[in-house]
Amino acid sequence: MIQLKVNGKQRSFRGRRFKRLIDVLREDFDLTGTKEGCGEGECGACSVFVDGELVNSCLIPVYQADGARVETVEALGDPDALDPLQASFLTEGGAQCGICTPGMLMSAWAFVRDGGRDDLDAIRTALAGNLCRCTGYQHIVSSVVATVRDKTRTSARRRTKKK
Amino acid sequence: MRGDPAGMRVLQPRTIEEALDAFARRPSAVPLAGGTDFMVAWNAGGENGRVILDLSAITSWKRVRVSGRGLRIGALTTHWQLQHEASVKKHLPLLAEACATIGGRQIQTRGTLGGNIANASPAGDTFPPLAVYDAKVRLRSASGRRTLPFIEVFEGVKKTSLGAGELIESIDVDAPRKPTRQLFRKVGTRAASAISKTVAAGLLWTRPDGAIRELRFALGSMAPTVKRLRAVEAFVAGKKPTGEVVEEAAALLEEDVSPIDDFRSTRFYRLEVSRNLLRAFLK
Numbered sequence: 259m260i261q262l263k264v265n266g267k268q269r270s271f272r273g274r275r276f277k278r279l280i281d282v283l284r285e286d287f288d289l290t291g292t293k294e295g296c297g298e299g300e301c302g303a304c305s306v307f308v309d310g311e312l313v314n315s316c317l318i319p320v321y322q323a324d325g326a327r328v329e330t331v332e333a334l335g336d337p338d339a340l341d342p343l344q345a346s347f348l349t350e351g352g353a354q355c356g357i358c359t360p361g362m363l364m365s366a367w368a369f370v371r372d373g374g375r376d377d378l379d380a381i382r383t384a385l386a387g388n389l390c391r392c393t394g395y396q397h398i399v400s401s402v403v404a405t406v407r408d409k410t411r412t413s414a415r416r417r418t419k420k421k
Numbered sequence: 422m423r424g425d426p427a428g429m430r431v432l433q434p435r436t437i438e439e440a441l442d443a444f445a446r447r448p449s450a451v452p453l454a455g456g457t458d459f460m461v462a463w464n465a466g467g468e469n470g471r472v473i474l475d476l477s478a479i480t481s482w483k484r485v486r487v488s489g490r491g492l493r494i495g496a497l498t499t500h501w502q503l504q505h506e507a508s509v510k511k512h513l514p515l516l517a518e519a520c521a522t523i524g525g526r527q528i529q530t531r532g533t534l535g536g537n538i539a540n541a542s543p544a545g546d547t548f549p550p551l552a553v554y555d556a557k558v559r560l561r562s563a564s565g566r567r568t569l570p571f572i573e574v575f576e577g578v579k580k581t582s583l584g585a586g587e588l589i590e591s592i593d594v595d596a597p598r599k600p601t602r603q604l605f606r607k608v609g610t611r612a613a614s615a616i617s618k619t620v621a622a623g624l625l626w627t628r629p630d631g632a633i634r635e636l637r638f639a640l641g642s643m644a645p646t647v648k649r650l651r652a653v654e655a656f657v658a659g660k661k662p663t664g665e666v667v668e669e670a671a672a673l674l675e676e677d678v679s680p681i682d683d684f685r686s687t688r689f690y691r692l693e694v695s696r697n698l699l700r701a702f703l704k
Contacts, residue, residue, distance in 0.1 A: 319426075368526065384526065386526070
């Protein structure tokens, strides 16, 4: 039996050990936010965190995640409590057909979490493993920029208040 | 056809010794590290029914050890680790740079240096840096250890000289003395997640009078395996890089490589770009 902590909840999986992590998440745990684009590790639509590392869940047999923490896009926020990244993707038009969006959000999340700043080259590099077939890159990058700027302003305000 | 989990058998050794024993008994097993190459082929249905030798538990191969000027890079160190590792950035910057160009972050966090080598793609982006750093590859099997010069690991496209039951344990590199100039350059269709049309690494030391003391230059994607440009290196040693010398060196590049026309690029383009990279580096 394989044990995973998915989005903070303990889950177990009793099927084939070589089933891909993406298929276990979608079919067995009903977490369909994670998408499959290419199945070749090129497009990043299936991006999730495994023990905090950004990975392609289509390239991981589930036994390799045994005992690991897994976060999917569902952990970022929900319609009632959007994460600032999700809110920016809405206001900046960062989502078009939507297939790449969960993966884009995961890569952007990793970037913001690691203290990424308002630097276009760094943002593009952070999203380099994600492809958007609508080619909406400009708006996706703007969404991340907006989030990071907002975050910087908020923490600056907090610092000012403390004084 | 797609990958079918039903036919897959997974061996999960807990220690190095268990892994080597298991591999000795099942030499046809596929050693699996990050899976960034194997799983692509498996997803396409090309690797059903295989026995997998999973290496995840061998944590002591996931580190870089430094002693003096020597770096021992565990085979299971990921590209993400290598580009952030202080000792690698300081002593082997071309390797750190190469690791940052492989796939995107999602591939870099899983793909390992040992896996990259074992896969033996002609386009392996870490190979030109390791070739100019004169790396050595330490192999281990149930019957012992042996060390090979990096370039000798490769026998052809996707073919290594690893014996039955042999695993890559580490990549050993002595930090070179500080070069006057160095180069890593990958030429592909896109900055990330692209497979190279040509990929170059160079180290150059000059003398106070401007003459070249030593050149090391390697190219990937230009032959079935990574190549050091031995003819060019020998030719420029001791010479000042005048226009004529650089042109003669560029003409000698073809002595060591044999690029082909394929779906990714052409022989003509690969040669022209590689010569230009060499010219720019020498001037």
